[in-house]
Amino acid sequence: MKIIFRNFRVIDAFTDVTGSVIVDGGRIVDVVPDAVVPHGDGGLVFDGCGRLVLTSGFVDMHAHFREPGSSGKETLESASLAAARGGYTSVVCMANTSPPVDNEAAAISIKRRADAIGLISLYPAISLTEGMNGKKLSPYLAAGRSAVRTYSPPLLSEDGRDVADEGLLRTALRAAAEGGHTVSCHCDFGGEDAAVKRVLELGVDCRIHIAHVSAKGAVNLLRDHKSHAPESPVTAEATPHHIALTRGDAEASGAETFGKVAPPLRSEEHRLELIEGLRDGVIDVIATDHAPHTTDDKLNGAPGFSGLETAFAVCYTTLVKRYNFSLQKLFSLLSAEPARILGLSGCGAIAAGNNADIVVLDTERETVIDGDTFASRGKNTLFSGRKLYGSVVLTLHDGRVVYQA
Ligand SMILES: [Zn+2]
Structure with missing residues (x-):
């Protein structure tokens, strides 16, 4: 399935641009700086509003x-x-x-x-x-x-x-x-x-x-x-x-x-x-x-x-x-x-040809941690009650959305 992430801050250890990332068949097929990629052609479209961060899983x-x-x-x-x-x-x-x-x-x-x-x-x-x-x-x-x-x-x-x-x-x-x-x-x-x-x-x-x-x-x-x-x-x-x-x-x-x-x-x-x-x-x-x-x-x-x-x-x-x-x-x-x-090839960077393992983050969003809401069976955390910045908005694995807030 084709997925277009348009107008994101695309940042990894090697890149820092505003632009779009196109995913198809479990791979990143293109990273397009600055250009506004048109909506649609049948795929799923996510808009980062120029603000949300997109990085490698x-x-x-x-x-x-x-x-x-x-x-x-x-x-x-x-x-x-x-x-x-x-x-x-x-x-x-x-x-x-x-x-x-x-x-x-x-x-x-x-x-x-x-x-x-x-x-x-x-x-x-x-x-x-x-x-x-x-x-x-x-x-x-x-x-x-x-x-x-x-x-x-x-x-x-x-x-x-x-x-x-x-x-x-x-x-x-x-x-x-x-x-x-x-x-x-x-x-x-x-x-x-x-x-x-x-x-x-x-x-x-x-x-x-x-x-x-x-x-x-x-x-x-x-x-x-x-x-x-x-x-x-x-x-x-x-x-x-x-x-x-x-x-x-x-x-x-x-x-x-x-x-x-x-x-x-x-x-x-x-x-x-x-x-x-x-x-x-x-x-x-x-x-x-x-x-x-x-x-x-x-x-x-x-x-x-x-x-x-x-x-x-x-x-x-x-x-x-x-x-x-x-x-x-x-x-x-x-x-x-x-x-x-x-030695995981195809991981660790947002680049054409790499695995479509992607995470979208809202770095300015504050959340109060509550271990009781974890998906993990282990609710044991010392961070419960703390207000922290940065939350995961969406996770893509192998080109499929596996989590969306
Ligand atoms: Zn250990």
Whole structure:
């Protein structure tokens, strides 16, 4: 189906024009600056009134979709809808389900179900070790390069567990590198700074991505690493909650219950260093770490927040409104860079030939966040009651409208 977006502010990491975007057959077929594209010829027409922002769909490198095993917290349906409402068109879901996703068949079965739901492109990560037991390589990695694959995960990850055995970690990273994979390291155990230092000093030639950087020391280690080794393939992410909130916000909601997250919310000093890390490129992307839980699980200390539906508003309000980041920079963090790191071709930019994965935003619209209205089953957010700028008006995936406010 042909769709014409006329008179929009078309902005991504590479472009900033006012004009029109024409979509057909699941692809962006043309980007027309300045020209007023005529109405109609049978397709659907959206008018941006010269004001609404059109950019490429967001790409989340880190979310927990909870299936299989914990559909009380989230289902593929509810998570997909939450993603679409948040402007996300591509999402990597972590492997720490029950059972953990440690083999290709399990990943494919999740991907097939998500494809059937059809709201987003879902890429299940696969674990480094069998059953995430930290004892031997996962069946996926053990099968090695010679295995015939139909699904190649854009990320491998042991999630919050990391691999304690350093020999096994090296073996896993070497196997990942041979398969051309990027490995997301969570660096939660033994303190974030020490865990990041350990990973940076392993010296294995593997593309490593550091998940949810939250500590000043870790930012400085990464800054040092990148300045001494500009060609290093190490990348890093920060979450919306760590850039917007501090320990005080966690304590106000219960540091061991509703305010609990891993890594924890820290002091203002740490938060400001994260902002600087994002500004100067030490941290490459924003990832949600969407971690939906039931209310009972939060009361029992389950860490994490439901993040997909607030990510844009939180990041826009914090980074653009408060810290003067450009919209182009924000879209680099939310879309272009994660697409590049994950190797998702046709994603991350509004350009002819790319996938018609598009999000329309009203950056001036203020909304009061209410977790109870989330599409996600996880209503756990510290942003409830906050007035934030920036809302998602429409999300297009594969050329189809998957969400419209
Ligand atoms: Zn996680």
